[in-house]
Amino acid sequence: xxxxxxxxxxxxxxxxxxxxxxxxxxPLGAGPYPGVVLIHHMPGWDExxxxxxxxxASHQYICLCPNLHHRQGPGKLEDIMAAVWKAGGTxxxxxxxxxxxxxxxLDFLPYYSGxxxxxxxxxxxxxxxxxxxxxxxxxxxxxxxxxRVVAPPESLNPRQPVAPLDMTENLNCPxxxxxxxxxxxxxxxxxxxxxxELKKYNKTYEFHTYENAGHGFFxxxxxxxxxxxxxxxxxxxxxxxxxxxx
Numbered sequence: 001x002x003x004x005x006x007x008x009x010x011x012x013x014x015x016x017x018x019x020x021x022x023x024x025x026x027p028l029g030a031g032p033y034p035g036v037v038l039i040h041h042m043p044g045w046d047e048x049x050x051x052x053x054x055x056x057a058s059h060q061y062i063c064l065c066p067n068l069h070h071r072q073g074p075g076k077l078e079d080i081m082a083a084v085w086k087a088g089g090t091x092x093x094x095x096x097x098x099x100x101x102x103x104x105x106l107d108f109l110p111y112y113s114g115x116x117x118x119x120x121x122x123x124x125x126x127x128x129x130x131x132x133x134x135x136x137x138x139x140x141x142x143x144x145x146x147x148r149v150v151a152p153p154e155s156l157n158p159r160q161p162v163a164p165l166d167m168t169e170n171l172n173c174p175x176x177x178x179x180x181x182x183x184x185x186x187x188x189x190x191x192x193x194x195x196x197e198l199k200k201y202n203k204t205y206e207f208h209t210y211e212n213a214g215h216g217f218f219x220x221x222x223x224x225x226x227x228x229x230x231x232x233x234x235x236x237x238x239x240x241x242x243x244x245x246x
Contacts, residue, residue, distance in 0.1 A: 004028030005057055007050075012066060012105040015097025022066040022102060023050050025057035031111030034139075034245035037102045038065040039095075039120035039127045041216075042085070044077045045069060048221050049121075056119070059238055061245075062112060064102045068095060068127075089123065091159040092130055099131045103138075115139045115245045119237065120146060121218060126164060132175060133167035140244035142176045142237050145215055147185035150193050168197040174204040176240045178233045180213035180226070208236060 007025035014020035023045070027033060036056050040049040045067035056063040067073075068090050072080045084090060099118070106112045117140040120128035125146020132141040148155060151163035175198070179191050186194070191209060198205045210217065210233070216224035218233065 003058070005054065007054055007057070010064075010105070012064075012098075012101045014066060014070075014101040015094040018071065018098075020066050020070050020098055020101065021045075022064050022105070023053050024062070024064045025054045026062040026109075026111070027057060027060050029111070031062075032113035033060055033062050033111055034113045034241065035062045035064070035103070035106040035116040036241070036245075037099055037116065037118045038063055039099065039118060039124035039131075040065055040068065041120075041122035041124050042081060043122075044081050044084075046077055048219060051220075052218075055234075059241075061117075061241065062106060062109065064105065066098045066102050068098055088157040088159040090127070092127075092161070095127050096131055096134045099127075100135055103135070113245075117141065117241050117245050120144065122147065122216065125149075129164040129171075129175070130167070132173055133164065133170040136172045138173045140174050140176070140240055142178070142240060144178045144218060144233070145180060145183055145186060147190075147215075149186060150190040165194060165197055168194075168203065169201050171198070171201070171203050174240070174244050175206075176236065177205065177207040178236065179207065179209045180215060180217050180229070181209050181211045182214035185215065206236075206240070208233070 012022045053063045072083045119142040121144045125143040128143045149164045210229035213226040213229040217226040217229045
């Protein structure tokens with residue numbers, strides 16, 4: 001069977017009308033295909049994130065990854081990440097606006113089915129939780145070891161003023177959570193706390209925790225990569241999307 005894909009950088013209209021560079025990959029064909037917005041990790045809009053975009057597209061999805069650090073560039077990824085970290089992270093309202101912009105971009109594509117999911121890693125996992133509580137158009141969300149969903153008051157700041165956990169009542173879609181038992185952010189205790197809150201509000205969710213895996217076990221370019229956990233977790237991601245986006 002013929003397989004083809006196109007991948008390119010496009011510009012979307014993000015928060016406050018800003019033009020945001022975004023990596024997009026899609027199958028070649030008339031579709032219609034569901035969409036997925038990938039929210040990159042704190043290291044930024046890097047090669048590893050773009051490889052994941054293409055992986056998702058190869059499973060017959062239109063996948064976009066907006067550069068949430070676009071406003072701190074141009075420059076080296078390390079310098080941009082340091083600037084974002086020093087400032088207190090990406091502002092939550094800005095992140096929500098950029099993800100909304102990515103979804104609106106999908107609306108203009110003739111091969112888009114109208115259903116969209118999200119996936120995020122590390123800080124992107126936190127932002128998946130945040131946007132799933134703020135954007136009612138998301139049909140399925142995947143949080144991959146998102147830290148600071150549970151956040152003590154002293155960790156909050158003007159850019160990120162509310163812990164996503166405190167928004168759980170407003171969660172708009174089914175949530176898949178993938179975690180490492182050796183992770184410290186989120187710790188197994190944090191994961192348990194999130195699960196308690198999801199049960200409290202009768203939300204649809206599914207959590208999996210992998211033994212012998214810590215933070216970043218999806219990252220093939222890092223020592224944290226755990227092949228067995230990552231392969232199984234990707235299978236669960238695509239099963240989740242198949243259930244809620246097809």
